[in-house]
Amino acid sequence: MERIQKIAVPLAAIIAFLALWELIVWANDWPNYVMASPSDLPAAYARFWNLFLVMGWQTLWRTILGLALAVVFGTLLGMIMGFSKLARDALYPLLVGFNAVPKATLVPVLALLFIGQHDFNTVLMAFLISFFPIAVSVGIGLSTLEPEYRDILAALGASKFTIFRKIALPKTLPEFFGALKVSVTLAFIGTNLVEIVSPHGRGLGALFKSGETNGDYPLMFAVLIALAFLGIVLYYGVVALEKIFAGWAERAPG
Amino acid sequence: MKHLIDIKGVSHAYKTKHGPLPVLDGLTVEVPKGEFCAVVGPSGCGKSTLTRLVSGLMRPDCGTVILDGQEVTSPRKTVGMAFQNPVMLEWRTILENVMLPLEIVAPEMKKSDAEARAMHLLEMVGLKGFENKRPSELSGGMRQRASLCRAIVHKPQVLIMDEPFGALDNFTREDLWQTMRDLRAAEPFTCVLITHDLRESVFLGDQVIVLSGRPARTQYVLNVDLPADRTIDILYDPKAIEMLHILRDQIRIAQGRDGGVH
Numbered sequence: 001m002e003r004i005q006k007i008a009v010p011l012a013a014i015i016a017f018l019a020l021w022e023l024i025v026w027a028n029d030w031p032n033y034v035m036a037s038p039s040d041l042p043a044a045y046a047r048f049w050n051l052f053l054v055m056g057w058q059t060l061w062r063t064i065l066g067l068a069l070a071v072v073f074g075t076l077l078g079m080i081m082g083f084s085k086l087a088r089d090a091l092y093p094l095l096v097g098f099n100a101v102p103k104a105t106l107v108p109v110l111a112l113l114f115i116g117q118h119d120f121n122t123v124l125m126a127f128l129i130s131f132f133p134i135a136v137s138v139g140i141g142l143s144t145l146e147p148e149y150r151d152i153l154a155a156l157g158a159s160k161f162t163i164f165r166k167i168a169l170p171k172t173l174p175e176f177f178g179a180l181k182v183s184v185t186l187a188f189i190g191t192n193l194v195e196i197v198s199p200h201g202r203g204l205g206a207l208f209k210s211g212e213t214n215g216d217y218p219l220m221f222a223v224l225i226a227l228a229f230l231g232i233v234l235y236y237g238v239v240a241l242e243k244i245f246a247g248w249a250e251r252a253p254g
Numbered sequence: 255m256k257h258l259i260d261i262k263g264v265s266h267a268y269k270t271k272h273g274p275l276p277v278l279d280g281l282t283v284e285v286p287k288g289e290f291c292a293v294v295g296p297s298g299c300g301k302s303t304l305t306r307l308v309s310g311l312m313r314p315d316c317g318t319v320i321l322d323g324q325e326v327t328s329p330r331k332t333v334g335m336a337f338q339n340p341v342m343l344e345w346r347t348i349l350e351n352v353m354l355p356l357e358i359v360a361p362e363m364k365k366s367d368a369e370a371r372a373m374h375l376l377e378m379v380g381l382k383g384f385e386n387k388r389p390s391e392l393s394g395g396m397r398q399r400a401s402l403c404r405a406i407v408h409k410p411q412v413l414i415m416d417e418p419f420g421a422l423d424n425f426t427r428e429d430l431w432q433t434m435r436d437l438r439a440a441e442p443f444t445c446v447l448i449t450h451d452l453r454e455s456v457f458l459g460d461q462v463i464v465l466s467g468r469p470a471r472t473q474y475v476l477n478v479d480l481p482a483d484r485t486i487d488i489l490y491d492p493k494a495i496e497m498l499h500i501l502r503d504q505i506r507i508a509q510g511r512d513g514g515v516h
Contacts, residue, residue: 155329156333
């Protein structure tokens with residue numbers, strides 16, 4: 001019963017949302033070049049389904065690769081900042097400043113730096129936009145480790161690496177996954193940013209752009225929905241990983 | 255007479271913004287093998303510093319800490335520690351938490367042997383049936399019991415405890431005193447207990463050391479000549495009550511309120 005509820009409730013909410021959307025478009029009698037309605041979408045998917053698959057995959061793999069790089073780099077940076085106060089003091093303002101730069105401004109910069117390397121540019125942007133939350137949360141997780149946790153192993157003569165592996169690393173996992181949930185959406189935005197601002201005919205962003213160029217509004221909306229769907233898939237992918245690796249942090253309800 | 259723990263003329267100061275803050279001043283403590291030494295003193299008098307010195311987590315500015323005939327210069331595997339906060343690793347079960355020191359001290363030990371050893375201790379402290387629970391599912395007293403098991407699972411020579419029962423309610427605390435007494439009867443270890451509870455020090459200790467206010471030195475040593483198989487009732491014995499009075503007076507002196515407010 002609880003399982004059915006877990007799927008049925010969000011599903012009902014989605015259906016209600018689509019129905020409301022359809023109703024508003026119908027009530028205002030908007031033509032589909034002002035606002036497409038959900039009933040226009042199946043036709044768009046039927047016509048371009050192979051493009052959705054190919055470009056959806058391009059968006060997906062570039063996002064995941066960028067995010068994977070962000071996880072590796074962000075974790076390393078977080079470790080450095082977590083263990084060394086000097087590194088923390090030195091890097092923090094730099095990182096905050098970098099994070100504050102609107103990433104849209106970096107698209108032309110990257111496009112000039114690596115001309116024609118579209119896949120590389122896109123992965124790089126997904127990475128650049130998403131490593132910050134990971135680095136900060138790992139850094140804070142490690143630097144706020146209570147000394148007693150360290151001492152239970154340090155008192156036995158355990159090495160720094162052993163203490164990190166057995167205590168600091170697992171203890172930081174809940175914070176890490178909290179950050180990863182933010183980062184996965186950011187990486188997805190980064191990928192699409194490059195695909196839309198500097199389109200090379202790859203990814204769902206390019207499909208969106210071509211819908212815009214051709215005045216095919218149902219296609220544009222169909223892309224938006226496809227993006228939302230991919231975003232949900234990515235997010236729940238992270239949630240599933242969290243359940244496996246940090247499920248212990250979840251308290252029983254009540 | 256040979257002592258297992260020999261702290262000789264130890265002085266230590268912490269560096270602060272306002273210059274050095276001396277916490278220990280020529281401290282001398284001797285604990286014979288197998289004895290239970292309770293250390294009491296006013297709060298902030300450097301009791302916790304003492305645990306870090308004996309465990310080798312810290313080195314004193316001057317003086318020596320000798321453990322089993324060797325000067326302590328770094329942490330060693332023959333020490334077990336328990337803190338006021340039971341510091342359970344939330345991602346491990348209770349059994350896995352208790353087994354943690356064995357992974358460091360005896361990595362070659364077979365997993366089944368390690369499990370058997372940990373289970374044996376959990377049974378002794380009354381946690382049989384809880385071994386596969388997560389720490390968050392246990393009460394504070396139960397977590398502290400598990401923490402005691404973890405502190406002695408690798409059969410340390412010395413068990414160092416820093417106010418391990420301080421955060422528990424009175425009844426739970428008395429239960430744990432008895433658990434501690436039973437563990438000691440079953441396992442041979444020398445024990446240093448930092449506490450601010452005088453009844454606890456008399457119930458568990460073979461000797462009670464009163465530290466003076468900061469910077470701390472040994473102000474008074476009380477030999478607790480009560481039988482080893484004590485029950486809580488012994489605290490109402492006139493002999494114990496007299497000892498508690500003596501200790502109370504010593505604490506008052508240590509606080510610098512000799513003959514002052516009662």
